[in-house]
Amino acid sequence: MSSCSSLGLRTGPSAPGPELPKSQAYAAYLLAQYYLRVNEPEEAVKAYQKALAIDPDDPTILTDLAVLYVRQGNVQEALKLAEKAAEVAPTFENAFVLLGRLYAGTGNNAKAIEAYRRVISINPSNHDAYLLLGTLYAQENRFREALEALEHLKALLPDNPLASYYKARIFLDMKFYDQAEAAYQEVLQINPFFDRAMLDLAYIYEVTERFSEAEGTYLRLLEINPNHAQARNRLSNLYIRQKLYDKALEHLRILSQQDAEDLEARLKIGIIHLQQRKYQEAISDFQSLLKDRPQYDQALYYLATSYEEKGERADLEQAVVNLRLIPETSPLWDPAQMRLGVLFSKLNDHKSGIQCLEKAIALKPQVIDFYLYLAFLYEETKDFAKALETLNAGMAAGGETVSLLFRKGIVLDRMDRKEEALAVMKKILTLEKDHAGALNYVGYTYADKGIRLDEAKELIERALEKEPEDGYIMDSLAWVYYRQGEYAKALQVIRRALEIVPDDPVILEHYGDILQALGRLEEARKAYEKALEKGHEKPAMIQEKIQRVR
Numbered sequence: 315m316s317s318c319s320s321l322g323l324r325t326g327p328s329a330p331g332p333e334l335p336k337s338q339a340y341a342a343y344l345l346a347q348y349y350l351r352v353n354e355p356e357e358a359v360k361a362y363q364k365a366l367a368i369d370p371d372d373p374t375i376l377t378d379l380a381v382l383y384v385r386q387g388n389v390q391e392a393l394k395l396a397e398k399a400a401e402v403a404p405t406f407e408n409a410f411v412l413l414g415r416l417y418a419g420t421g422n423n424a425k426a427i428e429a430y431r432r433v434i435s436i437n438p439s440n441h442d443a444y445l446l447l448g449t450l451y452a453q454e455n456r457f458r459e460a461l462e463a464l465e466h467l468k469a470l471l472p473d474n475p476l477a478s479y480y481k482a483r484i485f486l487d488m489k490f491y492d493q494a495e496a497a498y499q500e501v502l503q504i505n506p507f508f509d510r511a512m513l514d515l516a517y518i519y520e521v522t523e524r525f526s527e528a529e530g531t532y533l534r535l536l537e538i539n540p541n542h543a544q545a546r547n548r549l550s551n552l553y554i555r556q557k558l559y560d561k562a563l564e565h566l567r568i569l570s571q572q573d574a575e576d577l578e579a580r581l582k583i584g585i586i587h588l589q590q591r592k593y594q595e596a597i598s599d600f601q602s603l604l605k606d607r608p609q610y611d612q613a614l615y616y617l618a619t620s621y622e623e624k625g626e627r628a629d630l631e632q633a634v635v636n637l638r639l640i641p642e643t644s645p646l647w648d649p650a651q652m653r654l655g656v657l658f659s660k661l662n663d664h665k666s667g668i669q670c671l672e673k674a675i676a677l678k679p680q681v682i683d684f685y686l687y688l689a690f691l692y693e694e695t696k697d698f699a700k701a702l703e704t705l706n707a708g709m710a711a712g713g714e715t716v717s718l719l720f721r722k723g724i725v726l727d728r729m730d731r732k733e734e735a736l737a738v739m740k741k742i743l744t745l746e747k748d749h750a751g752a753l754n755y756v757g758y759t760y761a762d763k764g765i766r767l768d769e770a771k772e773l774i775e776r777a778l779e780k781e782p783e784d785g786y787i788m789d790s791l792a793w794v795y796y797r798q799g800e801y802a803k804a805l806q807v808i809r810r811a812l813e814i815v816p817d818d819p820v821i822l823e824h825y826g827d828i829l830q831a832l833g834r835l836e837e838a839r840k841a842y843e844k845a846l847e848k849g850h851e852k853p854a855m856i857q858e859k860i861q862r863v864r
Contacts, residue, residue, distance in 0.1 A: 339369035346378070358382060373403035377412055384416070392416060400429075407436045414446060423450050441470045445480065452484045460484050475504040479511055491518050507538055513545065520552060528552055543569060543576070550582065559586045577603060581612055588620050596620040611644040618650075622657060630661050648674075648681055655687040659694055667691045675707075682712040686721055698729045716746050723755060732759070750787065753777035758790040761797050770794050785814030789821045792828065801831045819850035826859060835863040 346361035362379040369375065376399035383392035393416050399409035410432045417426035427450050433443040444467035451460035461481060468477035482497030495518050501511040512535045519528035532549035535542055546565050553562035563586055569579035584599030600617035603610055618636035621629040634657050637650040644650075651674040658667030671688040678684065685708030692701035705722045709715070719742050726735035736759055742752040757773035760766040771794045777787045788811035795804035805828050811821055826841035842860045850856050 336369060339365045339372060339375070342368065343372075343375055343378075350382070355382060355386065359386075371398075371402045373399040373406040373409055376402075377406070377409050380412055380416075384412075389416065389420065393420070400432075405436050407433055407440070410436065411440075411443070414443070418446070418450060423454055426450055427454075439470060441467055441474075444470065445476060448480055448484075452480075452487060457484055457488055473504060475501040475508055475511070478504065479508065482511065482514065486514060486518070491522055494518055509535060509539070509542065509545070513548070516545075516548065525552065525556060541572060543573065547579070550579075554582070554586065559590055562586060574606075577607060577610065577613075581616070584613070584616055584620075588616060588623065591623070593620050593624045609641070611640050611646045614640050615646045615650060615653075618653065622653070622660075627661065630657055633657055634661075642677070648678065648683070652683060652687045655691055659691060664691050664695050679711050682708055682715055682718060684708075685711070686717060689721055689725065693725060693728065698725055701725045702729070714741075714745075716742055716749060719745075720749070720751050723752070727755075748776065748780055750777040750780035750784065753780075754784075754787045754790050758793060761790065761794040764797050767794055767798055771798075783814060785811040785821070786818070788814070789818075789824055793824055796824070796828055796831065801828055804828045805832065817848045819845040819848040822848060823850060823856060823859075826863075830859075830863055839863045 342361050342365035346358045346365065349355070349358035349361055359379070359382060362375060362382065365372070365375045366379065376395045380392040380395035380399070383389070383395065393413075396409055396412045396416055399406060400413055403409060410429045414426045414429035414433065417423070417429055427447060430443045430447040430450070433440050434447070437443075444463050448460045448463035448467065451457070451463060461484060464477045464481045464484070467474075468481075471477060478497050478501045482494050482501060485491075485494035485497055495515065498511045498515040498518070501508055502515070505511075512531055516528045516531035516535075519525070519531060529549065529552060532545050532552070535545040536549070539545075546569055550562045550565040550569070553559070553565070563583060566579045566583050566586075569576050570583065573579075580599065580603050584596045584603070587593075587596035587599055597617060597620045600613045600620065603613040604617065607613070614636050618633040621633035621636065634654060637654050637657070640647050640650045651670060654670045655667040658664060658670065668688065668691050671684055671691065674681070675684045675688065685704050689701040689704040689708075692698070692704060702722065702725050705718050705725065708718045709722075712718070719738055723735045723738035723742070726732070726738060736756065739752040739755045739759075742749050743756070746752075753773045754777040757770040757777065760770035760773075771791070774787060774790045774794060778784070778791065781787055788807055792804045792808035792811060795801070795807060808821065808825050808828055812825060815821055822841050822845035826838040826845065829835075829838035829841060839860055842856050842863070846853055846856050846860075
């Protein structure tokens, strides 16, 4: 009998056969996982790429390598791999989740929505997909679909406040404040400490002018977390809005103590002191800020404003220095140049103001307000021709804006080119039919000429509707009544004008004329004398009126 060995049979373990390709891909995949654990992403990429070379259609390898590419910033390559994974495995949930995130991250919301809808069709219990889908619908203003997605999420996670929170956010974006408030209250019933919901609820109270409820919500949030900077900042802003400056200061000081780098809180403290006319305290606040941040443009600007408000010559000169320190790169550089123009006017140094604004125009000819301020300086020096030239240059640079046209009309009036001025004001009314200044000018011009008095009254009353506390417009209405012979009404209105503008020489002249018409000659004489005292431009004419009432 032949033995077993003679038949060539082996009794030990069988010899290994050839390695299967899938197992090689899996080995490379596991190696990539190892490299990720030891924080060697470049080696992990190589291992994933080796795995894909062996098995190019494996959705797990494709998706995991895509995730790694995202971490490395290679989004486009990640997108290609994720799209391939979704193509080869139409029910592979992770591929569509990743696709949704990639599409959303690259601004392709339509495809992102499609991807998340596919995730939900694969796995209707994926609550992240409902949340992300809802937010995408909201971004696209598809609010009904957003709310439907969030209702599904709420059904999946009834004890999770996120669904109600995002639902409330959608209502808030739609400005449906009642529905948003109800949704936020629902959130806070689930989680009374949800700070984002409390902040949004307080915002709703603010925009609906329920300030005490907003205050209470912020204070409740600060009871929960005294270090909640956003809540304290919003509360201080609420107090500022209501002019409750002492309460605002209390919270702003806490913010600055909690974080010395909170420049905004320190700046607001200075601005409140400026509003309260505590100029020296404001100056100290802004100087302290500038000691820590010498180039802080807002502190420089408000420091200059504080010095300007103090008003002494030395203070005005210091304000000029502070404004000069604001760099051209600052968004405050433009208003700083305009303030410099005003400061130089107050210092009676019109030449420096003109040079400053001419330089500003050379650097930024598109800033229309520069032309207005420069024209103002020329007006102050009575160089009306240059003022007119400047305004025309502004219109050449930026078009016939209402502000430039109105100033042009005033300059033409001061040049005694009144018909041209009237034409300009009428043109303004074709551009902006309720422009109070133009309405008043046209109405007053008719009244001064004694023509079209009913129309003049209607124009001036329209102007007063826009600017009910404007003393100059009240003077115009009084002048219409004077021209119509209704002297008692004229007296009543001009007295209201003088309460607002007590020292204008023209209004004082009109007051004298009305008193003279009423036979109150002694009072008229005093009004004319005060008009002279306040610098009336035609003193000889006023002297004649004084002589007539003596």
